[in-house]
Amino acid sequence: MSANQNTVNITFRNHVIPDENASRKAGRPIFHDMEVCDLSFPANRQTKATYPAHDAEPNATRESIAAGGSVVTYAQLYNKQYLAFKDGNAQPLSGTPLSEAPFLKEGKRRELKALGVHTVEQLASLDGTPLKQLGMGGRELKNQAQAYLDNAAGSADITNLAAEVVALRQQLAEERRLREEFMENGKPVKGAVAPADEPEQKDDEQPSQDEEEEQDHGIPPTVEEIEAMDDEALKVYIAKETGSRPRGNPNHDTLVAAAKELAMVD
Template identity: 30%
Template sequence: MEPTIARVDAPLTDFAVTPFFRHETVEDVMASQREKRAVMRTIEVCELRIAGEKNYVPVVPADSIWQVQNGQSVTYAERFSEQYRQFKTGGAQEASGTPLQELSPYGITPAQISLCRAMKIHSIEAAHSLEGHALKALGVQGNDLKRMTAAYMANLARGGQVESELEQLRRQVAELTAARKTSPLSGNEEANDDGISEASFDEMSDDQIKAYIRERSGSAPRGNPSRETLVRMALEA
């Protein structure tokens, strides 16, 4: 069954829509009526994969009008000009926005990322924009996802403060490593191969220790482990 070529007028944020341009063979109705036979032609179309909409995938001609802005018509090809360029040059069509993997420090799991892909949610911004039935479609994972994206957006709004804190943490770790390699340990204190001991983490918050673990191992701890577990994981990282 051929996809329906439909006009989509409802305003949607670009991050909530992942476009996919392709060729589609459709019937030229006027030509068919003139020639009294089915006349087919190939056109460029754009699938609009809407975040949170599992079954609703509208398809529009790439050269159809999306909006009229300041008296000038804007086609879907122009609206999604980057993806259209990728389509025309044979490249991979990539979704706009920040990859969901960037939510790893906030606790997102591979299973949750897979669920998002299944629901056509391909970016943090798209996930953050979910409301109403689109959010309910995620089931019990919806609240966790909104919490993580809200935290990410809040940190983003803080003007990169999180990155600054991580950079400060890296410097602190480097200083601790250098100090432990040149200074003897006191009492029964044990250190790992890098000279880092449990005391090295006394002044760090749980979130800072999690960030340290992610920095060293490439992945953040899952769930809400105890501080003792976090310190052990940090020593082993």
């Protein structure tokens, strides 16, 4: 795997190198600029490396070629930083800046930055000797950083799920409205799906037990029953309650949340 951009410090710069052959021919010193990429690691003063910006990055290139792609250079792998360097702008960090970490005081932020730790992700990734560089309380800082990231990820999941459920609810409400217009007007409405014709039932025919169960809408499923349903069963239930199957391919959690809302259970 290539170096995780959240746990490495990446800087592009121009490096001046002498051209010995050109200098001998010209009888004066000749230099060329070479764009290079400096890599360093948080709280680790021993591990640093510099590579030509347009050389192939070995790990990323190996992965790319295995997937049928081509060579990946350092400039391509760390493209945000490279483009900022070319534009003369400050090269962006990849991750959450320490300034956004509520569990850190300003003095500790400055200490960490002096050690080359600039993001919450870098702090959470520290282990072994780099972690020891933080001194007493370093393990607690690492744990706080990881807890912050975990909580943020959980909040994002909840927000995304809520948005998907709202979108599904709006879709089903619109389809229900179109179906009601169809039934009231007796003519097609753009976007509405005509209900299938039901076979005529003779007076002396009694509905089967399965049919009676299908017609029974009075008892909604329990939370346990909903959570035991697979995706297809959830879509069938939603279609039965709303008159329309969910469009697209909503994920399982979205379908469960929508079914619970229709059944009015938590």
